Amino acid sequence: MFIKKLARLIVALNSNVSRGQIAAGIATGVLLALVPSGNLLWISLFFVSFMTKANYGMTMLVMGIGKFLVPILARPIEGLGAWLLRMASLRGLFERLYDLPVLPLTRFNNTLVMGGLAVGLLLWAPLFFGMRALIHAYRENLAPKIAGSKFVKAFFKIPLVQKLAGAVSTASRLARAFE
């Protein structure tokens, strides 16, 4: 499963899929990894990302990896959330939000949710533009060199890799049809 996703990622990087969509997928994946699941905020973010053209596969892959790494950062994220929720200048706003319908179901008052959302939102734009530029640079400069290298040519002649590439292309076609 993971290998297939990774293969699809390589395929997406080397196809004509918009670099903006891939970059948005990465940034959204990081955001979804940072915000704890099981609340209305995460569900909303997930559905929004699901409905946009952000690369879904990339979102899932980055989120999957991120969910393993986030517990390491839980303490500073939690601390940031607690700091934000206790800020005197924001207290009035939070109190108003807390008494509005539906919003408390997002659990924005949880320190980890607030911290994760803040970090995720702060990282979203730099990640998006940074990844977009990197993908462009890769496609224009690095990819042709890699594709032309003897090693890659020999690698793709391995029967197992060929089978895998076939499976990935089928999966890609299915995914595209779904989109």
Place this chain on the structure above:
Amino acid sequence: MPKPAGIPKPPKAPKLGKLFRKPLSESDFQRKILKAIEQPQDREFLSRSFEAKNGVMVPKPGLDAKAAARIGKLGKTILANRGLLKAGPLIATTLVAGGVAVYGAFFLNSSLERLIELALESIFEARADVIGLRFDPIGMDFSMSGLTIADRDAPMTNLVETGRVALNLNPEALLLGRVHIEEASVSTIELGTTRSFPGSLPGKTPKLPEVEQESPVGPPLVDLAAFDAKALLERELDKLSAPEAWTDAGEAYDTAKSEWTARADTSRLAVVRMKESTRAALAIEPAKIANAADAAAAIAKVKEAIDATKAASAEAVAVAAGVAADIETARSLERMAREALSTDLAYLLSLVDFKSGAAAGVLEPVLREVLSSKAETALYYGRRAYEAAIKIRELALKSRPDSAGESAAMDRDVSKGRDIQFKSSWPVFRLDRLGASFRSGDDEWSTILEFVSTDPDLVPGATALSLGWKRKPSAIEAKGVADLRSSSSDAFAVRFSASAVPFDLTEQLAAAGLDRLIGIADISGSVTGPKVGGFVATATARASSLDVLASNGTIGSVVAGALDRAGVVNAEFEWTSVPSGKDSFKASTNLDGLIAAALSEIADKYAAKARMEIEQAVSEWATDSLTPLLGSKSSVESLLGAARGDEKAVGELRVALDRKLADLEARAKTLATGLLPGLPTLPTLPSLKP
């Protein structure tokens, strides 16, 4: 018309996809097509495949099918890259929404059932079972056909078992993630019903029952007409202090005897030996010594005898002192024992001396026992309800920004974060009113529970429980208020009244000679408890239509007659319970006066005879039972006499030896002066002492 043969078919123009059906201007081709292609080789391919003709880009002639298919594929990619939203997920969302609706229809109720059970189990620490839950999310109606909550402290019993429960929820609160039950009704409520299987939860052990304070026992009333002093002494033996005091004194004598007998015998033997061993030294006559050498030998012999007596004389002195000290202790205990006997005699005599308050002394513990046994169940449920309310409050306040121990909680909760509760007009849980009104046989019950909340400061009133019971013509009403609001100093307050409640006392008044007393009672009162714990309960009671159905002894018949004459008994109680302190219970009743008056008539007639009989019984008891406890006394006293005799004999022997030594030294000096005339007189030798 048939086609002419041999004319070849014109080649079909290859299909390039809908993106390329309409001709594009050169600038549009650059902007919309080439810029949307990410791979340089694909861009180059597309540029090669089109040419400008009359200002528009058209496919170059001679494109083969393979190239056309590639262009079509690239066209699809360009279309996929355009825009922000996808159509596919909308279908998926619809499917998910459908799935949620199906889940709601089939599984929501069972999930809610389990959630409610878990919440109740965490509050009451025992198994909770919700039966037949139905939730209508549109009408916000919620009902269950039954609910049982087991008793943590008695797992085979239900704390509460209800019939149908219906709730009306506030939808606005649900949208805020809170639960606000505006109105709830329960068809039946039963307490303490038996369970068919244990309701304990793993890890939740029953709380050990609090050790009940021993009720003070009042002096018994003595039936003088059928008085038996020995029987009274037997009955009261546990309360008398003389037996223990006499036993202590006897043990002191026994200990002294066993400790000193052997040692004193040994010491006496040593003294006898000492007397024999010193006999030769004492027999020396200084006047018969003729020369200095004999004198020196005699002095040495006497000194040796003196040294030999040292150990024996020290032991004799020690034994005498030890026996004297121990006998003094035993005598002191004996004196105390005799005083205890006097006190016991006074106590026994007081039992036949009726004064005002004697009956009250009997009645107070009886009344307290009656009240506490009746109030026990109510207090038990009250305590459990209060415990549950406190737990709900604690759970809600745990994550408040100003809650204590926050930094300690941080380490534990960092993986899940902490919920910061902001000031809100909506508590997490709020129940405005729960009403239950039902009939059970001839009984009519009504219960109203108001304002239960996780944040008591956010509800308009204190948590209140009103209970009503009616069975014509009797009625009981009680209203308990547990005020957990921060502004209140009282934890709870209960007011109750009972009118025309029949009572039937059987064993409780046995001390007053009444085996069964029935009547009608009207009681009103209150119980208040501060947050620090404890309570103050006051009650006023009036008992009428009194009828003694069975009595025994002279006292019983006298009290029965007094009650018949009085017709009404009034009583006032005040019961104060201090946490980790001693309870105080005060009762004032006209019953005390009635009984005291009736008893004084008997006392006048029989008291003098009874006193005499008691004195005689105590005297016999002391002679027959207590005095033999001091069996070792005479032995110890003899021991002391013998030890003192030994001490005296040793002293006399020492004096004789000292005197003999002095005489010998004087003789030696005389002999020395005769041998060497003209020499100065020798200095006197210092006398030797042990």
